[in-house]
Amino acid sequence: MTDHDEDKEQVDVDLYDDGSVPEFGFRQAPGAAAVFAAVRGTGPIPTAGLATRRQLRAMGLSPGGHPPVTRITWGKQGRRWAWLYAIELAVPKRIPTLAQELALDKAMAARQTCPLCKRRYYTVLPLKTLGSCLECHDGTPADPSSYSAPLATHQLAA
Ligand SMILES: [Zn+2]
Structure with a gap:
């Protein structure tokens, strides 16, 4: 149509x-x-x-x-x-894959980023129960390879 x-x-x-x-x-x-x-x-x-x-x-x-x-x-x-x-x-005509990737990344970033230390982890954080990453919650040191630098979340959108 x-x-x-x-x-x-x-x-x-x-x-x-x-x-x-x-x-x-x-x-x-x-x-x-x-x-x-x-x-x-x-x-x-x-x-x-x-x-x-x-x-x-x-x-x-x-x-x-x-x-x-x-x-x-x-x-x-x-x-x-x-x-x-x-x-x-x-x-x-359009770039659906990139648009979808950006939307997905945005959604994932919210679930993977600790609101306290701003680090973005490669796994989803227990934000609903702990409200932060484990290190911020009880001091358990986070494996440096399990997160990216705080500003790295903007790399995809840049
Ligand atoms: Zn944290």
């Missing part, structure tokens, strides 16, 4: 309605063969050429805020058409 919503948005903008930009027929755009191969998974993702928003997405890319370069038309009298975007301007 989001495909349609985005397409509607683009139609409303209609930047190139004056016809000054050449339009391409289906599969005739520069690099179209490479794009189709990449979308099918039978070829590498091209670094240049033109692709529709849907094709970009299939290749793990998005227009990156850049307006379309031109459009392709197909069907009867070119009634079907789609915007074409420059692949070289496209950006990775």
Whole structure:
């Protein structure tokens, strides 16, 4: 459904309605063969050429805020058409793994960091029962290899 919503948005903008930009027929755009191969998974993702928003997405890319370069038309009298975007301007559509990693790290940091000495341990602390690490609780020396320096928790976010 989001495909349609985005397409509607683009139609409303209609930047190139004056016809000054050449339009391409289906599969005739520069690099179209490479794009189709990449979308099918039978070829590498091209670094240049033109692709529709849907094709970009299939290749793990998005227009990156850049307006379309031109459009392709197909069907009867070119009634079907789609915007074409420059692949070289496209950006990775999102970075879910890093975002997830950051969210996970944040959640884990809260459970692994002693509120008293600010050291972050590699294991989850008994914060609910003791409220701190063992060393702060009863003086049991903590193994230096079991925690990282207090400021190390920010390394991932930096
Ligand atoms: Zn502590």
